[in-house]
Amino acid sequence: MHHRAAPFPRAACRRRRPGWAGCGADAPAPTGLWTATRPHGTSGAKLGDATARGCGSSSAGNRPDLALQQPRPANAADRTRPDPLGDDATGPAVSQTPDALVIGAGPAGLMAAEQLAADGISVAIAEAMPTPARKFLMAGKSGLNLTKEQPAAAFWANISAGRSHAEHDPLGVPCADTAAFGPDEVMAWARGLGIELFTGSTGRVFPVGMKASPLLRAWLARLRDSGVQLRVRWRWTGFEDGLRFQTPEGVQHLRPRATVLALGGASWPQLGSDAAWMGWLRDAGVDIAPFQPANMGFRVNWSAPMQRFFGSAIKGVALHAGNASSRGEWVISQHGTEGGGVYEISAALRDGAAGSVDLAPDLDHAALMQHLNRPRGKLSVGNWLRRVLGDPPKVALLLEWGRPLPHDPQTLARLIKSLPLRHEGPMDIARAISSAGGIRFDAVDEGLQLRALPGVFVAGEMLDWEAPTGGYLLTGCLASGRHAGRAAAQYHLRQS
């Protein structure tokens, strides 16, 4: 196994500061610490208003406050409290120097921080955006599908890791601990935060309120109460004298003993996960598979007659590609085909499998032939097909992708059961629900520690795995965050 030098050069450290790796007795101070002062006369410094101090500095004005924001006020008396989910959230100053740093406040990072704190390690989270977990909140807009209620083995079989995953357990980690945080554990965890859940007919599990924000508020409050610090508008910008951050106060450098990177994948970059980290980690010797869209739509150059069907939901059809199939609903959009049904077969389509649509999945060939053999009378082809297929958008799809239609009923029946799904390729990753690719599992050890960067652990969608929608993504992120957090805590304790 090849280990590169740690990214935090000891030569850069001047003074001892417990908890900050590399700051031995003869070491120089890091140029930035997790230390901030509350401006005089204000009720709360902005979360991004940290004032960096030297390694050994302390301030009587600094309060060892909990830096995480309070949950949204439930009544007027609480309205002075900041809303953790709003822009420019304000909060108390931070004065503690954490032993471990988590970068990225998505579900994977928050779970890593929760685990580190539970293992007795002081931990802080650096987040580039003004508020945490924006993608998690976005996931809640269409109904937060937290997990899927199914036996663990069946559940984890839906998660596929990139190269070399066959040797490992579901998340590519040769350790059962990751898979140990499966659907049952995720449901118990959410209920522990006071969130009521329900299971839909397909086994998908949602909060009763469908939204992410109540869960996130409760979670942030619990993290705050366990001493986890959160610093927003702190953007990690690479390795330089430790970990370099762009902050509202200028450049800061941190040198924690253990770091968990939970920076997300490459979809919806406007929510924070812009994959800017790829170059810095590659330069440090980390093997990274290129990102590709996952759970995405496909571009279609529709003919003019299809315009009237833009926005139409396609229900009651089956999609097939390779070994994947779906009975889920999807939508004809201006740009192509989008929606859950298409996402379920999107990985196979993306990887080159031919797609097909069964426009009459509840009829076998013989039953369909009975419909097609009925006399057409004076009906136009379109109206006749509508009687058979029941739905104008389905007929439109048959005409769009099946023309010229065969006259022979046998051949027409076969076409209706297996209409070629014609597309121009996947939609852009920026529109995808998630991404495939990322840090290869060969590049991490069983604790999700980067082999090239000892002391640096990784979790969540930045790792090279993918899964369909259905709660698999969030559960995978939470499981890997917990696993990386636990391993980082053990690493920290070994170093102490």
Ligand SMILES: Cc1cc2nc3c(=O)[nH]c(=O)nc-3n(C[C@H](O)[C@H](O)[C@H](O)COP(=O)(O)OP(=O)(O)OC[C@H]3O[C@@H](n4cnc5c(N)ncnc54)[C@H](O)[C@@H]3O)c2cc1C
């Ligand atoms: C529209 C939509 C709906 C979804 N619905 C569901 C669903 O219902 N169920 C499900 O299971 N999954 C769903 N997902 C997927 C799920 O939200 C993601 O898989 C999950 O959020 C990934 O978690 P993560 O912690 O790995 O990364 P992210 O949630 O992307 O968090 C990464 C964090 O790192 C921060 N960051 C990035 N770079 C830096 C930097 N340089 N410095 C500091 N911070 C940085 C980002 O700002 C971000 O806050 C949905 C996704 C989308 C887009």
